Amino acid sequence: MKLLNEHDRESCRNVWIISEFLPDGELHAVSFELLGAARTLAEELGCEVWAAALGRDVSKAAPQLISRGADKVIAVEDGRLEYFNDEFECNILERLVCKYRPEILLGAATSRGRALIPRLAGKLYCGLTADCTGLSIDKETGVLLQTRPAFGGNIMATIQSGGFRPQMATVRPKVMKALEADPIRTGEIIYEAVTEKDGEKIKEIIKAVTEAQSNVNLSDANIIVSGGRAVKGPEGFRLLEELASRLGGAVGASRAAVDSGWIAYPHQVGQTGQTVQADLYIACGISGQIQHLIGMQSCKTIVAIDKDDSTPMMQMADIAIKGDLFEIIPKIIEELDKNGINKGGNKQ
Amino acid sequence: MKIAVCVKQVPAAGDAKINPETKRIIREGGKAVVNPFDLYAIEEAVRIKERTGGEVIALSMGPEKAKAALTEALSMGVDRAVLLSDRAFGGSDTWATSYALAKAIEKIGGVDLILCGKQAVDGDTAQVGAGIAAKLDIMQAANVWRIEEIGADTVTVKRINERGWDVVRLAYPALLTVVKDINIPRIPKLRDARAARRAEIPVWKPEDIGADPDKIGLKSSPTQVVKTAPPAARGAETLKIDGSSEEAANVFVSELIRRKLV
Numbered sequence: 336m337k338l339l340n341e342h343d344r345e346s347c348r349n350v351w352i353i354s355e356f357l358p359d360g361e362l363h364a365v366s367f368e369l370l371g372a373a374r375t376l377a378e379e380l381g382c383e384v385w386a387a388a389l390g391r392d393v394s395k396a397a398p399q400l401i402s403r404g405a406d407k408v409i410a411v412e413d414g415r416l417e418y419f420n421d422e423f424e425c426n427i428l429e430r431l432v433c434k435y436r437p438e439i440l441l442g443a444a445t446s447r448g449r450a451l452i453p454r455l456a457g458k459l460y461c462g463l464t465a466d467c468t469g470l471s472i473d474k475e476t477g478v479l480l481q482t483r484p485a486f487g488g489n490i491m492a493t494i495q496s497g498g499f500r501p502q503m504a505t506v507r508p509k510v511m512k513a514l515e516a517d518p519i520r521t522g523e524i525i526y527e528a529v530t531e532k533d534g535e536k537i538k539e540i541i542k543a544v545t546e547a548q549s550n551v552n553l554s555d556a557n558i559i560v561s562g563g564r565a566v567k568g569p570e571g572f573r574l575l576e577e578l579a580s581r582l583g584g585a586v587g588a589s590r591a592a593v594d595s596g597w598i599a600y601p602h603q604v605g606q607t608g609q610t611v612q613a614d615l616y617i618a619c620g621i622s623g624q625i626q627h628l629i630g631m632q633s634c635k636t637i638v639a640i641d642k643d644d645s646t647p648m649m650q651m652a653d654i655a656i657k658g659d660l661f662e663i664i665p666k667i668i669e670e671l672d673k674n675g676i677n678k679g680g681n682k683q
Numbered sequence: 684m685k686i687a688v689c690v691k692q693v694p695a696a697g698d699a700k701i702n703p704e705t706k707r708i709i710r711e712g713g714k715a716v717v718n719p720f721d722l723y724a725i726e727e728a729v730r731i732k733e734r735t736g737g738e739v740i741a742l743s744m745g746p747e748k749a750k751a752a753l754t755e756a757l758s759m760g761v762d763r764a765v766l767l768s769d770r771a772f773g774g775s776d777t778w779a780t781s782y783a784l785a786k787a788i789e790k791i792g793g794v795d796l797i798l799c800g801k802q803a804v805d806g807d808t809a810q811v812g813a814g815i816a817a818k819l820d821i822m823q824a825a826n827v828w829r830i831e832e833i834g835a836d837t838v839t840v841k842r843i844n845e846r847g848w849d850v851v852r853l854a855y856p857a858l859l860t861v862v863k864d865i866n867i868p869r870i871p872k873l874r875d876a877r878a879a880r881r882a883e884i885p886v887w888k889p890e891d892i893g894a895d896p897d898k899i900g901l902k903s904s905p906t907q908v909v910k911t912a913p914p915a916a917r918g919a920e921t922l923k924i925d926g927s928s929e930e931a932a933n934v935f936v937s938e939l940i941r942r943k944l945v
């Protein structure tokens with residue numbers, strides 16, 4: 336089974352996106368960003384944008400996907416699709432890709448997408464570029480050019496896989512531009528049933544838990560207040576949480592703080608933690624060793640608070656505040672209060 | 684229990700230096716180390732073996748010098764190691780790499796569990812683990828944070844995601860990719876490190892694993908690098924704020940408002 340042989344490449348058409356959902360079944364914003372990127376590519380190629388939507392019930396999502404740029408929605412509904420199951424979703428997508436033969440397939444570079452899409456590429460024998468930050472069509476060859484950071488963001492590499500179909504990429508959340516919802520936009524919804532074979536050799540999902548605490552979700556946060564070794568303990572992080580809550584942001588940490596046991600691992604930013612892409616990153620007492628910088632250098636505005644103004648973080652920062660974080664942060668909170676700024680936690 | 688653990692040698696991160704013009708990291712080539720996430724995979728594999736008995740085999744693809752990474756794995760308690768090394772493997776992308784590793788795992792035979800790090804820190808793709816699982820057509824779980832139960836027929840694990848976690852049960856053979864927090868890798872004892880240095884590490888070539896020559900190496904890799912460029916500069920000017928805490932906080936918050944960041 337190989338659809339991607341040279342001889343039938345020409346028969347592959349259209350740009351697909353794999354929709355991403357939130358635990359409550361609503362569409363994740365990255366789905367709209369993928370559609371925005373897909374529309375630009377489709378216009379260039381003169382083809383359609385299709386969105387695959389896999390879930391328990393996608394009746395609400397399907398028209399939303401159309402209003403945001405999909406020409407067709409492939410809707411697959413099954414109770415087992417409520418929670419992420421790599422094998423099950425891969426089996427379904429592999430079958431649908433072989434049936435409808437897209438030229439390009441885009442997924443989200445989320446924990447789900449980064450597990451599912453490489454499995455799919457592995458099965459289909461086609462190229463996949465992870466975590467793309469730029470996508471375009473080569474004017475001469477019509478091939479998809481995929482740009483991504485490599486070596487911790489020190490190099491931007493442009494990659495193509497034009498000899499194989501579909502050309503696949505995962506795209507980081509918050510990088511591409513979504514289109515405004517257009518309620519009068521029309522499109523077609525194609526319902527596809529799950530087959531018995533799709534459900535073979537799939538894992539069992541025993542339990543799925545969404546954290547009640549809203550300040551852990553670093554990947555979607557627009558603002559992150561992050562603390563390092565200088566925060567000195569869990570009490571120090573409470574101060575950072577207070578600032579984060581005023582700003583409507585999440586709390587991040589350096590590895591030094593996580594390894595000291597002051598805050599849980601899902602908060603860790605950096606090479607062995609998470610890569611974040613916030614609009615505003617406030618580093619409090621984080622010196623900025625390379626493993627940390629790698630994880631946050633793509634944030635739009637970087638603020639550093641440190642006693643020592645010669646640290647790499649203070650040098651990289653757009654705003655560098657010299658001083659003791661335990662004195663400055665309470666004053667910042669007071670100042671925000673004076674200006675009536677209180678977003679009260681990270682609303683998702 | 685027979686466990687294979689995949690190990691990659693990567694350049695160490697080096698010291699952080701910032702280019703004052705572009706506000707970007709100046710990269711210096713560090714020495715070669717075991718991919719940090721793989722250390723957790725090695726440790727977890729050895730811990731499982733210590734509980735259930737069996738064998739752990741470390742597997743790497745790379746140049747001859749990648750034997751150093753396997754030696755480190757051996758010093759941590761891995762029973763034996765295999766290096767896939769040949770010019771024909773050179774330039775393999777994640778697809779071709781996972782194909783070769785999957786072939787080697789088939790050749791090892793009877794493997795119940797395959798452990799990988801969450802991703803390699805040079806490429807950061809996280810694609811090889813899932814690629815191996817795809818080629819072997821076995822169950823996979825990425826971002827494994829805890830192994831809850833090693834059963835006779837299944838393994839139960841906790842995976843983390845952006846919003847929380849889930850618990851899933853996979854039938855053997857299964858592939859897991861692990862995150863940093865799963866354990867604290869041991870520091871090898873001197874005696875074990877010495878023994879590891881003496882251990883023989885066989886080198887397998889494409890023909891040893893029955894790899895299709897049209898599926899390995901640069902020319903068979905679906906992805907090709909077209910060009911590389913330095914990343915765009917981050918704004919050059921740093922606004923420096925000091926003075927008393929009150930003043931600093933006042934200037935800072937006005938700046939946040941002016942820049943429409945709050």
Ligand SMILES: Cc1cc2nc3c(=O)[nH]c(=O)nc-3n(C[C@H](O)[C@H](O)[C@H](O)COP(=O)(O)OP(=O)(O)OC[C@H]3O[C@@H](n4cnc5c(N)ncnc54)[C@H](O)[C@@H]3O)c2cc1C
Binds near residue numbers: 592642
């Ligand atoms: C393989 C590997 C992977 C790694 N992965 C990561 C990773 O993913 N993420 C990560 O963060 N690190 C990672 N590290 C660790 C990294 O190298 C650094 O050790 C770590 O980031 C340092 O944390 P820090 O900046 O909080 O601490 P420090 O480097 O100790 O910096 C503390 C800073 O606080 C300042 N300070 C002290 N007191 C105050 C005060 N009262 N007010 C204001 N400022 C103050 C100091 O001047 C200093 O600049 C990794 C390391 C290795 C080897």
